[in-house]
Amino acid sequence: MRVELLCTGDELVTGLTTDTNSPYLEARLFELGVKVGRVVLVGDVREDITRGLQEAASRADVVIVSGGLGPTADDFTAECAAAAAGVPLVEDAGTLRLLRERAEKRGRELTPNVARMALVPEGSEVVPNPVGAAPLFIVRLGDCRLFFLPGVPREYRALVEGVVVPRVREELERRPGRTWRAFRLLRTVGLPESVLDARVAPLARAHPRVVFGFRTHAPENQLKLMAEAPSQAEADAALAAAEAAARAELGRSVYGADADTYPGVVARLLTQARATLAIAESCTGGLIAAQLTAVPGASGFLVGSAVVYTEQMKTAWAGVPPDMLERHGAVSRPVAVALAEGIRASCRTTYGLSVTGVAGPTGGTPEDPVGTVYCALAVDGGPTRCERFSLSGDRELIRLFAASHALELLREHLLTPPSSP
Amino acid sequence: MRVELLCTGDELVTGLTTDTNSPYLEARLFELGVKVGRVVLVGDVREDITRGLQEAASRADVVIVSGGLGPTADDFTAECAAAAAGVPLVEDAGTLRLLRERAEKRGRELTPNVARMALVPEGSEVVPNPVGAAPLFIVRLGDCRLFFLPGVPREYRALVEGVVVPRVREELERRPGRTWRAFRLLRTVGLPESVLDARVAPLARAHPRVVFGFRTHAPENQLKLMAEAPSQAEADAALAAAEAAARAELGRSVYGADADTYPGVVARLLTQARATLAIAESCTGGLIAAQLTAVPGASGFLVGSAVVYTEQMKTAWAGVPPDMLERHGAVSRPVAVALAEGIRASCRTTYGLSVTGVAGPTGGTPEDPVGTVYCALAVDGGPTRCERFSLSGDRELIRLFAASHALELLREHLLTPPSSP
Numbered sequence: 130m131r132v133e134l135l136c137t138g139d140e141l142v143t144g145l146t147t148d149t150n151s152p153y154l155e156a157r158l159f160e161l162g163v164k165v166g167r168v169v170l171v172g173d174v175r176e177d178i179t180r181g182l183q184e185a186a187s188r189a190d191v192v193i194v195s196g197g198l199g200p201t202a203d204d205f206t207a208e209c210a211a212a213a214a215g216v217p218l219v220e221d222a223g224t225l226r227l228l229r230e231r232a233e234k235r236g237r238e239l240t241p242n243v244a245r246m247a248l249v250p251e252g253s254e255v256v257p258n259p260v261g262a263a264p265l266f267i268v269r270l271g272d273c274r275l276f277f278l279p280g281v282p283r284e285y286r287a288l289v290e291g292v293v294v295p296r297v298r299e300e301l302e303r304r305p306g307r308t309w310r311a312f313r314l315l316r317t318v319g320l321p322e323s324v325l326d327a328r329v330a331p332l333a334r335a336h337p338r339v340v341f342g343f344r345t346h347a348p349e350n351q352l353k354l355m356a357e358a359p360s361q362a363e364a365d366a367a368l369a370a371a372e373a374a375a376r377a378e379l380g381r382s383v384y385g386a387d388a389d390t391y392p393g394v395v396a397r398l399l400t401q402a403r404a405t406l407a408i409a410e411s412c413t414g415g416l417i418a419a420q421l422t423a424v425p426g427a428s429g430f431l432v433g434s435a436v437v438y439t440e441q442m443k444t445a446w447a448g449v450p451p452d453m454l455e456r457h458g459a460v461s462r463p464v465a466v467a468l469a470e471g472i473r474a475s476c477r478t479t480y481g482l483s484v485t486g487v488a489g490p491t492g493g494t495p496e497d498p499v500g501t502v503y504c505a506l507a508v509d510g511g512p513t514r515c516e517r518f519s520l521s522g523d524r525e526l527i528r529l530f531a532a533s534h535a536l537e538l539l540r541e542h543l544l545t546p547p548s549s550p
Numbered sequence: 551m552r553v554e555l556l557c558t559g560d561e562l563v564t565g566l567t568t569d570t571n572s573p574y575l576e577a578r579l580f581e582l583g584v585k586v587g588r589v590v591l592v593g594d595v596r597e598d599i600t601r602g603l604q605e606a607a608s609r610a611d612v613v614i615v616s617g618g619l620g621p622t623a624d625d626f627t628a629e630c631a632a633a634a635a636g637v638p639l640v641e642d643a644g645t646l647r648l649l650r651e652r653a654e655k656r657g658r659e660l661t662p663n664v665a666r667m668a669l670v671p672e673g674s675e676v677v678p679n680p681v682g683a684a685p686l687f688i689v690r691l692g693d694c695r696l697f698f699l700p701g702v703p704r705e706y707r708a709l710v711e712g713v714v715v716p717r718v719r720e721e722l723e724r725r726p727g728r729t730w731r732a733f734r735l736l737r738t739v740g741l742p743e744s745v746l747d748a749r750v751a752p753l754a755r756a757h758p759r760v761v762f763g764f765r766t767h768a769p770e771n772q773l774k775l776m777a778e779a780p781s782q783a784e785a786d787a788a789l790a791a792a793e794a795a796a797r798a799e800l801g802r803s804v805y806g807a808d809a810d811t812y813p814g815v816v817a818r819l820l821t822q823a824r825a826t827l828a829i830a831e832s833c834t835g836g837l838i839a840a841q842l843t844a845v846p847g848a849s850g851f852l853v854g855s856a857v858v859y860t861e862q863m864k865t866a867w868a869g870v871p872p873d874m875l876e877r878h879g880a881v882s883r884p885v886a887v888a889l890a891e892g893i894r895a896s897c898r899t900t901y902g903l904s905v906t907g908v909a910g911p912t913g914g915t916p917e918d919p920v921g922t923v924y925c926a927l928a929v930d931g932g933p934t935r936c937e938r939f940s941l942s943g944d945r946e947l948i949r950l951f952a953a954s955h956a957l958e959l960l961r962e963h964l965l966t967p968p969s970s971p
Contacts, residue, residue: 414843422835
């Protein structure tokens with residue numbers, strides 16, 4: 130099956146926006162055994178879009194088109210689709226009703242420009258957008274089916290998962306002689322990409338049906354395993370063997386797989402342990418709390434978190450003695466320990482987690498340069514653990530890695546069975 | 551001048567690599583007044599590359615081709631270029647000499663696969679690569695010139711700067727009637743995209759040289775203004791007039807332009823006012839603090855921020871009376887006000903900001919469904935302002951918009967000159 134992508138928008142041809150939608154869809158299609166034949170990006174120019182649609186339809190079985198379906202004057206992809214198909218635009222009654230309900234829910238009138246989003250080429254199949262206003266529609270041009278999606282990444286991804294991937298899968302299942310693929314993304318923290326590569330690459334020889342790939346997405350490094358075989362069962366078996374070998378090599382550095390998120394995994398471990406958590410953040414400034422509270426149900430374990438950006442609040446909220454701050458400085462082992470223990474006492478939780486460090490770009494000293502970070506974990510009835518890290522990168526990277534190192538203290542503790550007395 | 555880009559490589563059509571070369575070149579060309587007409591990505595498939603070259607050459611004056619020039623078996627772009635031009639590949643003596651010197655410098659022999667990089671289509675102009683092995687070569691196809699570059703980003707960028715941009719600039723200077731462009735991105739918060747469009751679109755008629763475009767990047771909506779004129783001075787003047795009209799229409803909804811960030815602008819206003827800030831976050835869970843502390847220098851105004859995810863901590867850290875929580879519930883106007891005033895008192899700051907709401911997916915009630923959010927701002931010597939919002943979307947969107955609505959209370963206050971007594 131030949132699939133092509135056509136993405137529209139001036140921002141895509143003037144360097145304003147990097148197209149991240151296409152790699153997302155390409156990867157999902159590749160998992161189904163489909164390698165995208167061509168990706169075309171064009172600006173907001175009617176004749177370029179119309180011509181691009183016709184050319185892609187002449188080559189491909191399926192074309193995924195994105196962008197230009199919104200309510201504004203530079204949104205005219207539906208017009209171009211109608212022109213390419215040689216049909217008029219018609220108002221889709223179902224979409225119009227949904228747009229009106231949506232406007233009413235927000236206490237607004239349905240304006241004419243919003244109502245334009247109900248216009249689709251005559252004869253299209255229309256599928257409602259579960260997370261936005263503009264619907265997906267499907268147009269036939271000769272033997273080719275063109276799927277039109279909004280370019281907003283959230284909406285694009287929801288419609289890829291809800292409509293495009295299932296439809297392509299159905300179509301593939303009807304075709305003979307295909308290659309079957311199975312795919313796993315193993316997510317690691319705490320291993321540099323070169324170390325991950327050095328430890329895993331030697332495994333590849335024993336797994337000839339599996340392609341080993343690496344991907345960096347700070348603070349994570351990911352191992353992609355893709356198995357290809359003449360049947361799904363063989364692909365699944367080859368993948369399972371390679372995954373088991375990689376997990377045995379990497380141990381706890383693998384925190385999860387596929388759609389797992391690191392905060393989600395930590396949240397799950399806390400919830401399973403029926404434990405509660407309090408956090409005192411200095412250089413990460415709320416990032417750890419923001420990551421954990423992005424997980425639905427975080428209120429089940431997170432009691433409170435304090436961004437103690439001043440000495441005054443380190444003392445007030447986490448009980449750090451002022452003379453300790455004066456003697457050792459805010460970025461120090463004793464203060465990290467006091468923050469973790471103090472915040473745990475303030476919030477009366479199972480665990481107290483703390484971070485204090487120098488995120489930069491200024492504020493470093495010769496002994497504690499930018500990137501110096503202390504993380505500490507206070508636990509119920511055990512010693513407080515504290516580690517010092519020397520991180521490199523800019524402010525954003527230092528904060529990201531500081532947050533993940535702190536959460537690693539907690540994850541490691543939660544994974545360790547209690548030692549017998 | 552019509553310019554198109556053609557990028558080759560399986561990694562670009564299987565989701566393994568996001569194409570960042572094209573946005574880089576697009577932006578450089580756009581600065582010269584050239585909007586790229588089309589970007590095409592194809593996999594490592596000979597006939598797709600050859601066909602792509604011929605099609606692009608039939609439409610464009612200049613085509614920038616990248617990838618597939620290396621030493622490995624899947625590098626065959628030079629072959630495709632020769633096929634498209636109908637000429638044989640020939641060995642370029644200068645390149646062969648450079649490749650041999652390069653190998654010797656590293657104490658290696660020149661291997662046959664490395665020597666392949668000296669093969670270029672007959673009649674090409676060859677330009678050495680200052681930072682890598684594979685040279686750039688230029689092929690003529692009819693009236694079109696095709697530049698072939700390696701896809702490695704470092705090499706690509708060096709050759710874009712050293713060869714492509716200067717050649718395109720020369721060519722533009724020789725052409726009469728070139729178009730000059732000027733560009734501005736106005737960043738707004740608090741206006742839905744359709745409202746932004748409805749208010750700004752009527753201005754377009756008075757500014758015929760300016761293209762008005764819109765872009766959504768939650769919680770922002772952005773207005774793109776692009777002026778085109780026969781001289782840079784006229785483009786600049788047309789842009790300035792359109793920008794002034796848009797700013798007059800949108801007022802304070804425009805928080806910044808181009809590379810400004812919303813937290814960065816709020817941070818700048820706080821710093822300029824020599825004000826200090828304390829925050830009490832419930833449903834946003836640290837997001838506001840994390841956004842503000844991402845800005846270097848945040849320690850100059852942020853004293854402390856409390857994620858008060860439980861009633862216990864709302865009372866302990868922000869002094870909210872337990873009976874108020876019981877009577878009104880945590881998501882209520884009185885609690886939002888008490889949080890803002892209490893956190894300000896705890897931290898002894900100029901401002902106290904609070905958010906309390908239901909981010910979902912569960913936890914809503916009939917009176918306060920998921921998406922109900924109260925934001926409050928306590929100020930020195932004035933009444934506390936509190937607003938209620940009904941937000942839609944998933945947990946992530948509700949948290950993003952709740953954070954920006956809270957910060958808007960603060961930004962509006964900071965922009966309002968003190969009223970005379």
